[in-house]
Amino acid sequence: MKQKQKIAVYSGDIPSTTFIERLIRGLSQRDLQIMLFGFLKTSNPSYNNSVTLVAYKNTRFQKVLHLLKYTMLLVLFRFKDKRKLDSILKTSNQNTLREKVKYYPVLWHKPDVFHLQWAKGISDWIWVKEFGIKLILSLRSAHINYSPIADETLAETYTSLFPHVDGFHAVSKAIAKEAVRYGAPEDRIKVVYSGLDVNPSEDSNSTSNKIFNIVSIGRSHWVKGYSYAIDMCKILKEANVNFKYTIIGGDDSVELSYQINDLGLEAHVELLGQMPFKTVKSFIERSDLLLLSSVKEGVANVVLEAMALKTLVLATDSGGMAEVITPYENGYLSTIRDPESLASKVLEIIDLKQDKRNSILENAYEYIQDHHRQDTMINGMCALYDNTKIVS
Amino acid sequence: MSSKTSHNKIIGLVLSTAPKYSETFFRNKISGLQDNGFKVILFVDYKSKHDNDFPCEIVVAPNFGGSKMKTFFNSFLSLLKCLVLYPKKSARFLSLEKKSGFTLRQRLKRLILNQFLFQKHVDWLHFGFGNLAISRENVAEAKGAKMAVSFRGSDFYLSPLKHKDCYQLLFQKEVKYHVLSNEMKQDVMAHNIAFDNIQVITPAINTSFFKAPQMPNTIGKTVKLITVARLHWKKGLIYTLEAMKVLRDREIDFHYTIIGSGEEYERIKFAINQLELNHRVTLLGELKQEDIKKQLKSSDIYIQYSIQEGFCNAALEAQAMGLMCVVSNAEGLSENVLNNKTGWVIPKRQPELLAGKIIEILGLPDAVKNEIRKTAIERVKNQFNLEKQNAAFKAFYSNYDIQ
Numbered sequence: 001m002k003q004k005q006k007i008a009v010y011s012g013d014i015p016s017t018t019f020i021e022r023l024i025r026g027l028s029q030r031d032l033q034i035m036l037f038g039f040l041k042t043s044n045p046s047y048n049n050s051v052t053l054v055a056y057k058n059t060r061f062q063k064v065l066h067l068l069k070y071t072m073l074l075v076l077f078r079f080k081d082k083r084k085l086d087s088i089l090k091t092s093n094q095n096t097l098r099e100k101v102k103y104y105p106v107l108w109h110k111p112d113v114f115h116l117q118w119a120k121g122i123s124d125w126i127w128v129k130e131f132g133i134k135l136i137l138s139l140r141s142a143h144i145n146y147s148p149i150a151d152e153t154l155a156e157t158y159t160s161l162f163p164h165v166d167g168f169h170a171v172s173k174a175i176a177k178e179a180v181r182y183g184a185p186e187d188r189i190k191v192v193y194s195g196l197d198v199n200p201s202e203d204s205n206s207t208s209n210k211i212f213n214i215v216s217i218g219r220s221h222w223v224k225g226y227s228y229a230i231d232m233c234k235i236l237k238e239a240n241v242n243f244k245y246t247i248i249g250g251d252d253s254v255e256l257s258y259q260i261n262d263l264g265l266e267a268h269v270e271l272l273g274q275m276p277f278k279t280v281k282s283f284i285e286r287s288d289l290l291l292l293s294s295v296k297e298g299v300a301n302v303v304l305e306a307m308a309l310k311t312l313v314l315a316t317d318s319g320g321m322a323e324v325i326t327p328y329e330n331g332y333l334s335t336i337r338d339p340e341s342l343a344s345k346v347l348e349i350i351d352l353k354q355d356k357r358n359s360i361l362e363n364a365y366e367y368i369q370d371h372h373r374q375d376t377m378i379n380g381m382c383a384l385y386d387n388t389k390i391v392s
Numbered sequence: 393m394s395s396k397t398s399h400n401k402i403i404g405l406v407l408s409t410a411p412k413y414s415e416t417f418f419r420n421k422i423s424g425l426q427d428n429g430f431k432v433i434l435f436v437d438y439k440s441k442h443d444n445d446f447p448c449e450i451v452v453a454p455n456f457g458g459s460k461m462k463t464f465f466n467s468f469l470s471l472l473k474c475l476v477l478y479p480k481k482s483a484r485f486l487s488l489e490k491k492s493g494f495t496l497r498q499r500l501k502r503l504i505l506n507q508f509l510f511q512k513h514v515d516w517l518h519f520g521f522g523n524l525a526i527s528r529e530n531v532a533e534a535k536g537a538k539m540a541v542s543f544r545g546s547d548f549y550l551s552p553l554k555h556k557d558c559y560q561l562l563f564q565k566e567v568k569y570h571v572l573s574n575e576m577k578q579d580v581m582a583h584n585i586a587f588d589n590i591q592v593i594t595p596a597i598n599t600s601f602f603k604a605p606q607m608p609n610t611i612g613k614t615v616k617l618i619t620v621a622r623l624h625w626k627k628g629l630i631y632t633l634e635a636m637k638v639l640r641d642r643e644i645d646f647h648y649t650i651i652g653s654g655e656e657y658e659r660i661k662f663a664i665n666q667l668e669l670n671h672r673v674t675l676l677g678e679l680k681q682e683d684i685k686k687q688l689k690s691s692d693i694y695i696q697y698s699i700q701e702g703f704c705n706a707a708l709e710a711q712a713m714g715l716m717c718v719v720s721n722a723e724g725l726s727e728n729v730l731n732n733k734t735g736w737v738i739p740k741r742q743p744e745l746l747a748g749k750i751i752e753i754l755g756l757p758d759a760v761k762n763e764i765r766k767t768a769i770e771r772v773k774n775q776f777n778l779e780k781q782n783a784a785f786k787a788f789y790s791n792y793d794i795q
Binding site for chain 2: 146147149150151222223227231254255257258259261262295296336337
């Protein structure tokens with residue numbers, strides 16, 4: 001019987017973010033053995049039998065136990081490998097117990113593919129190549145889009161290590177292009193768009209709101225460009241538009257609270273805390289428009305979700321958004337850092353005739369079904385694992 | 393409560409840490425008070441390496457962090473000191489806290505945390521920032537001292553956004569407030585604080601250090617723009633950079649320098665890159681005063697396009713150095729710079745407007761530019777000098793009855 005390919009999906013945390021969990025669960029439906037290394041954030045994450053957890057709780061005792069177990073196994077059965085890794089760690093100044101508790105289990109299990117989710121961790125994991133493990137790196141938002149711009153050392157690390165990575169998964173063509181700037185060979189990058197399994201509720205999409213409801217979803221980080229969205233609200237208010245704008249995930253931002261007060265928008269703008277996806281989904285479905293005001297993005301999952309839920313989307317032309325949205329066909333695009341442009345698009349959308357609105361919503365829904373289904377993403381990822389060649 | 397006018401009054405100043413060498417405001421204030429015959433005791437939450445060479449007595453709060461054992465020991469010691477060394481004051485504090493509606497557990501916790509403030513006798517207990525008075529509203533009264541609070545900008549405008557109603561109890565107390573601008577005074581009065589209980593004392597600068605050169609600069613081929621500010625969203629640096637993009641698009645030959653460091657470095661660096669301003673903007677990081685002066689000396693226009701600003705010493709320093717200043721209308725800035733007299737004040741959050749104003753200034757006849765510079769230099773020299781500030785603080789503690 002052919003042995004299953006062993007794929008390590010590494011983010012460090014178990015469970016990980018929503019989109020990485022979607023990837024893990026999708027892969028676990030295929031004929032693969034999925035390995036998750038790292039530390040357990042919850043005691044009993046539920047996965048199917050194809051997922052092997054090699055994890056420890058974040059306590060000193062658990063870490064020591066974990067380290068002892070894998071040190072013993074390596075000393076007894078794979079001493080040469082251990083010695084080789086120790087020597088690499090010494091050379092790269094990583095020869096600490098904290099690092100070894102992460103590395104030894106991976107060395108012992110030796111997956112066929114080590115799929116690293118965060119580019120900033122590349123210098124920690126480049127050693128896996130010395131042991132014949134295929135190294136694949138996901139190119140995701142902050143790690144590529146802005147961190148290396150502000151952090152020159154990180155940019156240098158990328159430039160020196162990206163040429164040695166066997167394969168890259170890019171969440172958009174735009175982010176692939178960014179990675180090429182740091183030495184990622186173009187022919188080793190495969191764009192695999194996010195996939196999701198989100199469907200509209202049966203009672204969704206009543207468009208009879210008296211007030212035009214706009215919603216944004218995401219943490220209160222400057223990259224989300226919420227200050228431009230709030231400046232847009234001032235323009236809408238001055239134009240006497242009857243609207244309400246809600247930012248889910250923005251309630252902890254003093255900057256945004258100040259701006260709302262300063263511009264006298266308390267009656268129009270509301271900041272809410274983070275919520276479970278079920279509630280977020282219901283919010284999106286009840287809204288007339290999902291707004292993405294980001295100054296940079298990979299491809300924002302929340303836009304894909306809104307399209308799947310048949311809610312109109314207006315996004316800034318940031319990062320990979322133009323790869324998803326064809327203006328006036330399946331959504332709207334606006335220039336980045338431009339409240340005037342955002343406001344004029346919103347006014348256009350408010351005036352949209354019902355049949356045109358329905359056709360845009362239908363196109364958006366179709367687009368997601370054609371390009372962003374979970375199985376499409378998993379097929380793409382499996383092809384990446386299979387077709388990537390180990391580079392020396 | 394009535395004041396007694398006597399010399400050798402003791403001022404207890406509450407700060408988070410002892411001011412660094414570069415934090416001139418509190419250092420100047422303390423030495424000014426000492427020169428005027430006051431004794432100053434500094435109460436700080438955290439020890440710092442500047443404590444030893446600081447020119448007044450410093451009382452540091454116990455460290456309640458670290459292991460549980462350490463926390464318990466320090467708490468027990470503080471409670472013991474309260475009961476043994478100042479039982480009456482402690483009892484008064486607990487009683488006032490009870491009146492303020494706190495549970496026994498909360499009262500004891502607050503007594504322990506504030507024990508170090510009871511350690512020394514003072515005539516005035518002055519909280520250097522509004523947020524330092526939170527949870528300490530009853531300390532001065534329990535000590536039998538008068539209470540003063542300085543609002544310096546973000547503590548008044550931003551803290552309540554993070555901690556709703558955080559000054560509710562403070563505003564019910566007998567407090568003398570020091571604020572930096574008339575606009576701020578109006579905003580404090582909106583909380584039912586009497587006009588006479590709020591005194592405006594604007595910041596001051598060392599006008600013999602920040603002094604304009606004899607001959608005013610003539611603007612060269614490349615106009616040099618500069619801002620000295622912490623890299624924080626409230627400084628409006630993103631709007632300023634967007635204005636720089638407008639200048640570049642309109643083919644203005646300029647270079648913009650930002651002096652300062654801070655938490656928003658990544659955001660600002662990214663904006664510079666995204667707006668394609670890499671060759672037009674330099675981030676110099678934090679500099680010493682001497683180096684700031686050098687940079688100001690070789691610049692033409694100073695920009696302070698803040699979103700929120702108490703008053704802004706840097707804008708005063710730039711004016712004193714003879715730079716033409718363009719500022720936003722954020723809180724105290726329009727009192728710092730007088731529109732069309734000592735510089736230009738324009739509405740905030742409008743990069744196009746800022747760019748347009750800079751272009752307009754560049755087109756002004758030299759005589760007009762020099763007149764504005766001259767008026768600004770004179771005004772800063774006469775109204776924002778340290779002597780004036782010291783006299784104002786002397787009066788603050790001496791001739792005052794809390795209404």
